[in-house]
Amino acid sequence: MLARASDPALLLIAPTGGGKTLAGFLPTLVELADGQHKGLHTLYISPLKALAADIRRNLETPVEEMGLPIRIEDRTGDTSYTKKRRQRADPPHILLTTPESLALLTSYEDAPRIFAGLKRVVVDEIHALAENKRGDQLMLALAKLDSLCPGLRRVGLSATVEDPPALARFLARHPEPCAVLNADPGPAPDIQMLSTQAPPPWSGGGGAYAIEEVLEEVRKHRITLIFHNTRAQAEIFFHHLWMANSDGLPIGIHHGSLDRVQRERVEKAMVQGRLRAVVCTGSLDLGIDWGDVDLVIQVGAPKNVKRLVQRIGRANHRYNAPSKALLVPANRFEVVECVAALEAVKENDLDGDPRGPGPRDVLCQQILITACSGPFEATALFEEVRSAGPYAALTRAAFDECLDYVATGGYALRAYDQWQRLKQRHDGMWQLRDPRASQLIRMNIGTIQDSDTLKVRLKRGGGKPLGEVEEGFAASLTTGDTFLIGGRIVRYEGLRELTVEVSRDPGRKPKVAVFSGTKFATSTQLSHRVLRMFQQDSWPELPAHTAEWLTLQREVSRLPEPGRLLLESFPHDGRQHLVVYGFAGRNAMQTLGLLLTKRMEEEGLAPLGFVSTDYAVLIWGLEAVHDPAPLFGMEALRDGLDGWLAGNAVMKRTFRAAATIAGLINRNTPQARKSGRQATFSSDILYDTLLKYDPDHLLMRITREEAMRGLVDFGRIEEMAARVQGRIDHMRLDRITPLAAPLFLEVGKVPVEGEGRARLEALEAERLMREAGLSP
């Protein structure tokens, strides 16, 4: 590191726990040792608030021991207002922060003074930031810092990734070079399936069947991290673990929806070695040094080989010992996925999709941020933006379009020009028309799209905060419902303002499932591995129960094949069902569900809804499908995309994200959110209006592009179609099949608004009216 300390940009790739974070700071400590530097010297950016705080603690110790004259502080959304004010007036030598807090800092008029003297930027866990728009925003912020502090040096610290040069181009100031340093990857990990007495259930995602064996492993190790894919699963597992924990092992839970105080308590206990295990989610994915972790358990299929490798790296934070990890498939299907993932890890076959160009909604927000900090010149800003790796190929026309959108709204109908958001002065500089607008813009900086969440508090006992639940989940609760949060069962008492009030409930079994969480799509590569495994004559590498399950499926129906598309249809529980084994990943399967139900509605099959997983979509409706071929014409599906898909919920959700990032919709306003909400109207209305009157508006084009890559993921449907080439096998059966069974317990069912549902709604409303004695 020291040898390359003067490089303008450097990417260091090391497995987790290689001490790379401290290595990143070495040049800083050397340069600051003489106590001559005034003001900010090094900025450290991490994707997690907790990581910033943790690194501060880890840095402070050696700095104090060596008696170095260096002031180190962190600054995140959790930092107090007073402290933030003071940091702006008198910045520390080393500031540890997040991309959002940095973007906010650059929006102040006094940004040049705050950052004066800045020499180095250390971007930690850059592989995680590069996965989404937070990375794009960060690179734009760094471009801005470059303009303020010429000669600024950048260092990126990354875990193992599949394409290091691409990450280096992302980090470096374009077109400057960026060397990649590869640290010794260390010994190969020791990774296996956990063998359990009970077989995994046919369906579900909890992993509860493995509780005893997991507890046994916890007893045998110093500290175990038990990873789950969703917060809900972590909650349920923790609850079961706690009930089975007869010898009272200290076990904690950690995920992003828990109250900060609770999370910090768990983090502290871990660092002090007071916990034997922590049940966690992606919130512990990143490089916090959690002490002596010697075992990682992954519950549920890992979905993505790269993420699995990074998680495994959490174990044995020591350099030359192999990381030890166990996989616990949550159901039979995941057994297959886990075995496929194990093989991929052994072959070091990492998956990943190439990054698209820098998204324009983030650029729109950057223009707003720039306007907050003062008048700007368009060409200078364009050059600055182009120096950011993700935006190196941005054209002037595309930039001008974003500027026009920010300034005027960018509509085909030029209305209220006198109320432009930005206006151009006589000297050509752009500025906010109304300087007071900067407050609103600053309140809405960031690209993280959390679904709206509500705080959960205990009604009595001083209103102790427990965490957050999604608004949609809260809306589904009625008084008396019990659910899990922070590993305990609580009873829903009511909604007060925007807080969910609960009381402790001594009951043993929560009545309502917990809130949903992030879902990742299984990578293309892992899906293909699973399909290939299905073709074997027998499965000696699989546990007997799973091999028998696949054999049974082969007997009563058939197994999906790589070059064909398997469909099954059967009646169940008074509804007709169709299962499509597309193996295209969760998002593409969801899109396929939307397109197919649209076609089915046209064919009079009265679909009611569907649910999708990574490998299949299950559609239910009032009428049976006898001839599926007409539903699957690629042309018809593509037409559906152009026409009908424009009006569906996935597009609206994508639009909502883009419109929020681009500043059309404000998540936060100075008027605190009130319970009534009659003032706000949904972003869906804006989407519908634009679709009708201005379908080529910038935000609509951004929405289409993003959706095709992201939530719609049409690329993977095309990939599926190319793989299948019209070879469709339709199995008409009289009952549910082994492979279809797990689909029935999936959460995230999508209703289809059409004739079928209208028929059912009329029936239900009639019944309610009758019961209420209101019928004529």
Added chain:
Amino acid sequence: MNGYDFSLSGARLTARASGTLWWAAEGLLCLSDMHLGKAERMARRGGAALPPYEIRDTLTRLEAEIEALSPATVLCLGDSFDDLAAADALSQAELDWLARLQAGRRWIWLEGNHDPGPIALGGTHLGELALGPLTFRHIAEPGAQGEISGHYHPKAGLRGAARPCFLLDDSRLILPAFGTYTGGLRSRDPVLAGLMQANARAILTGRRTQVLPMPR
């Protein structure tokens, strides 16, 4: 266009799926809370420039109602404009459009909290209006009988997404908001739950009307 027929204080009325109220015996079309000019008002206040198509969209839907029913009277229940300045900011084309809709019929603007004063537009401007057994006003008053009002933008749903709706009981009817850029207040909000009697119904608008016991 379908609707839901009911009686209030002896008057036979129809709640239409579009969110308007039709009193066939009087040839009266009633609608509430158009909030015309909402986008302009937000832009004026330094917020984002929303798509400037909401006036066009609202008037298009109003025009369709007028064409379908040929009302002798159109009664706007207040908050027709998002504020008085928004009314002044209408373009000439929009003013002409309104004038066309008004031609040959009686047009009444009731005051709302957003537009509390006369507007420089044709038609009669009133605070409230009593007609036969019914009283029309912007905000419901407790204890009123035979009252038709707006203001709250009520919405409700059986499950999942809520739709704008009428709220109806033996004494009053509350209309949904007709404007394109209007949000809604769930019927189970204490304000609405307290205003409506125990046997109140919600009449959902949308593809077709759907009546159900008011969700509380």
